[in-house]
Amino acid sequence: MKTKVPGLAITLILLSSCVSADLNQSAAKIPVSSSASYVPRSPQPESMAIDNQQLPSLDGRSLSLAQCIKIALEQNPQTRETWQRARSAAAGVGQARSFYLPSVDVTAGATRGDSVLLGSRQETGTVDTFAAGFGVRYLLFDGGARSAGLTGAESELLAANFQHNATLQDVALTVEEAYYQFLAARELERVAEQTIRQTQYHVDVAQARYQNGLVARSDVLKSETEKADADLLMVRARSQVRVVRGRLASAMGLTPSENFEVTGLPANLHQRELADIKQLMTDASSQRPELRAALARVGSARSKIDAGKARYWPRVTFNTDYGRLDRTFVPERDEWSLGIGITWPLFDGLNREYTIHRAQSDLDRSVAEYETLLRGIELEVWTAYSRLIEAGQAIEAAGVLVASAEENARVTEGQYKNGTASIIEVTDAQTSRTTAKVRLVEARLDWYTALATLERAIGRTLARKST
Numbered sequence: 001m002k003t004k005v006p007g008l009a010i011t012l013i014l015l016s017s018c019v020s021a022d023l024n025q026s027a028a029k030i031p032v033s034s035s036a037s038y039v040p041r042s043p044q045p046e047s048m049a050i051d052n053q054q055l056p057s058l059d060g061r062s063l064s065l066a067q068c069i070k071i072a073l074e075q076n077p078q079t080r081e082t083w084q085r086a087r088s089a090a091a092g093v094g095q096a097r098s099f100y101l102p103s104v105d106v107t108a109g110a111t112r113g114d115s116v117l118l119g120s121r122q123e124t125g126t127v128d129t130f131a132a133g134f135g136v137r138y139l140l141f142d143g144g145a146r147s148a149g150l151t152g153a154e155s156e157l158l159a160a161n162f163q164h165n166a167t168l169q170d171v172a173l174t175v176e177e178a179y180y181q182f183l184a185a186r187e188l189e190r191v192a193e194q195t196i197r198q199t200q201y202h203v204d205v206a207q208a209r210y211q212n213g214l215v216a217r218s219d220v221l222k223s224e225t226e227k228a229d230a231d232l233l234m235v236r237a238r239s240q241v242r243v244v245r246g247r248l249a250s251a252m253g254l255t256p257s258e259n260f261e262v263t264g265l266p267a268n269l270h271q272r273e274l275a276d277i278k279q280l281m282t283d284a285s286s287q288r289p290e291l292r293a294a295l296a297r298v299g300s301a302r303s304k305i306d307a308g309k310a311r312y313w314p315r316v317t318f319n320t321d322y323g324r325l326d327r328t329f330v331p332e333r334d335e336w337s338l339g340i341g342i343t344w345p346l347f348d349g350l351n352r353e354y355t356i357h358r359a360q361s362d363l364d365r366s367v368a369e370y371e372t373l374l375r376g377i378e379l380e381v382w383t384a385y386s387r388l389i390e391a392g393q394a395i396e397a398a399g400v401l402v403a404s405a406e407e408n409a410r411v412t413e414g415q416y417k418n419g420t421a422s423i424i425e426v427t428d429a430q431t432s433r434t435t436a437k438v439r440l441v442e443a444r445l446d447w448y449t450a451l452a453t454l455e456r457a458i459g460r461t462l463a464r465k466s467t
Helices: 004-027 065-075 077-098 145-211 217-251 277-287 289-310 351-418 423-458
Strands: 103-117 122-141 315-326 334-343
Touching: 065 145, 077 145, 145 217, 145 289, 145 351, 145 423, 217 423, 277 289, 277 351, 277 423, 289 351, 351 423
Parallel strands: none
Antiparallel strands: 103 122, 122 315, 315 334
């Protein structure tokens, strides 16, 4: 029996290696960082993380949309939260796989005591007892409970991974919206600057005509009122720039006090062709991570039914023990045992039946939740698609409106200089010109926002946005 100890030690080392490899394998099934997407059946998930180091100050920097999204995916705490959930689910897979490995335990003990024979009431004297040994237990059969548990854990891991992907896309959408709002605020600030210059020109013209006795003092007052209103517009525009810059910084996971700029976007991006709406809905049904997470939850619920059914089967275990027992410190008597145990519960108060009924109800609920989510996503795609078409048409209409308002203001200013138009007509024309420019900026903002919303509704990858 002593010759078997080295063999058992080697077996224990091999088992430890298997466990370590299993943990590494589970860790490979989650995103590599909180800013990386989960890619199914890929050994290396697509990583979009920036350098894992302290970010330099953004003061004075000009950031593109891709840079803003990269910073957000790394710094926003929402991505770290869902990433840790995925790591927790990966550990759950390792726990489920551990039941396929044997359990090994080592025992040792020493006792000292007196014993009395009850028949003769004689003491046998103080006795020292030493014992040492180890045992191996392995589950041979459990009716499929281990397999169901592993399937459920893997489904929960998939759900956590896809939910992490959904969080990444939500964060990216928030950054995009704030980014476009920042660009729009900057554009409105430029419109305010142009309005100030134009109204100051009206003041100069009115004062010149008043000094020459061509108009009344009221023309000068009306033009100065128009100029004051333009100054107020500039104050609001600059305040809006500060607000949306802070909103963008917050969406990126930074403090709102960061002072940075953003680069512009192509002005004619809205002219690109849109895919067929039915194809977009089909893409959404296969790409949205929320749907794939819901499907994984359906698989997890189904595995619980299998686990409940497995409780009707007996559990068969293999047991082996080896040790030594003697009354000297170095015992010489070996003890060993081999055996197979069977446990078959016949009645448990209908607990198994209710467990299966509950699991079936959970499965039906998960299927209904998936169908509800699918209908909602289809509506999201349809609404975003319609908003995008509306915004594109609004840009065209706003462009015509700006051209018309510019021409009307130019003509009216010339007529005022010639004395054929009043200052009221000039201020009305200027108001129409400013309003038209603001509407064009708002239409472009609506288009970019609608495009970002549509891409999020479809569930497209972040690779294009983050490069």
